[in-house]
Amino acid sequence: MTAPPESAELAPTRDPAAYGARPLLSRGFWATMVFGALCLAAAVAIVSLGPRLFAGRRVQPPPIASPPSQPLSPVVQAPSPTLPPAPLDTTAPARVAALEARVQRLESNQARDLDAAAAALAAAALSQAADQPRAFLAELAAFQRLLPASPDALALAPLAAQGAPTRAALAGDLAQIAAQISVAAKAPAKSAGFMAQIAYAVSRVVSVRRIDGVGAGPDAVLARAEHLAGDGDLEGASAVLGALPAGSNGVLETWRERARRRIDIDRHIAGLRAQAAADLALAGARS
Numbered sequence: 001m002t003a004p005p006e007s008a009e010l011a012p013t014r015d016p017a018a019y020g021a022r023p024l025l026s027r028g029f030w031a032t033m034v035f036g037a038l039c040l041a042a043a044v045a046i047v048s049l050g051p052r053l054f055a056g057r058r059v060q061p062p063p064i065a066s067p068p069s070q071p072l073s074p075v076v077q078a079p080s081p082t083l084p085p086a087p088l089d090t091t092a093p094a095r096v097a098a099l100e101a102r103v104q105r106l107e108s109n110q111a112r113d114l115d116a117a118a119a120a121l122a123a124a125a126l127s128q129a130a131d132q133p134r135a136f137l138a139e140l141a142a143f144q145r146l147l148p149a150s151p152d153a154l155a156l157a158p159l160a161a162q163g164a165p166t167r168a169a170l171a172g173d174l175a176q177i178a179a180q181i182s183v184a185a186k187a188p189a190k191s192a193g194f195m196a197q198i199a200y201a202v203s204r205v206v207s208v209r210r211i212d213g214v215g216a217g218p219d220a221v222l223a224r225a226e227h228l229a230g231d232g233d234l235e236g237a238s239a240v241l242g243a244l245p246a247g248s249n250g251v252l253e254t255w256r257e258r259a260r261r262r263i264d265i266d267r268h269i270a271g272l273r274a275q276a277a278a279d280l281a282l283a284g285a286r287s
Contacts, residue, residue: 009271015228068089071076090196116279116280117280119147119279119280120277120280121160123143124273126140130163132166133163133169135161136160137161140153147275150272152269152272156265156269159261162261163261163265164258165258165262167229167262170231170255171226171229171230175229177251178222178226179251181244181248182218182222184247184250209242218248220239221241222241224240225240228240232261236264237259
């Protein structure tokens, strides 16, 4: 079996140049490069020169027609309504004066309350000092600075310089001199008989007296007075001793004077304390 004969296109060329080396850069390549360079140059020219070439050709927008102006009419302002003048407050000064008076009353009441409290404390201190058998001038002066016009404080001034024994001490003194008082009370009159004089002389050596308080003789009076003084009732004891005969006055004079000072001191101290307590109660009622 034989192969078919080859066609004329498949037959090898007879030109030796057809078998030489082909060039690397063809004409088409160079044509493409030149065309790209021209495009690049045209783009640069458009970017650089375009704004200046087309600046004068911008289309201006048509002007907006404004509405025909109308003549301005003067604006007439409506007259503001006239308000009547505000009435004058004639009560303001009275209210201010009332408020000031109230403030003054409050301040005055507060000052009086403080004075009342201080006076009550001073009266208590004065009472404690006056209970002792010594002078109490300093405590009385402190009280008088708060209540200088107190009648009881003025009456205490001469008594405060010396003071007075306590009630217990005076009761003891009365018991010690009771025998002497009994003897002096039984002294016979100058016109008495001889036997009366003898009995009185014996009684001065040996004193015998009743202490039950029964009867109306000097011994009974002394017994009642001692009992009252022992209970602290100097006022009652002094009143009972007033029934003794006049002969006992000499022995009783010193005791009576000291008892009288104690009675007066206690009475005025009680008045001061009552006054201070009343002022303090009034201050509490005001507040």
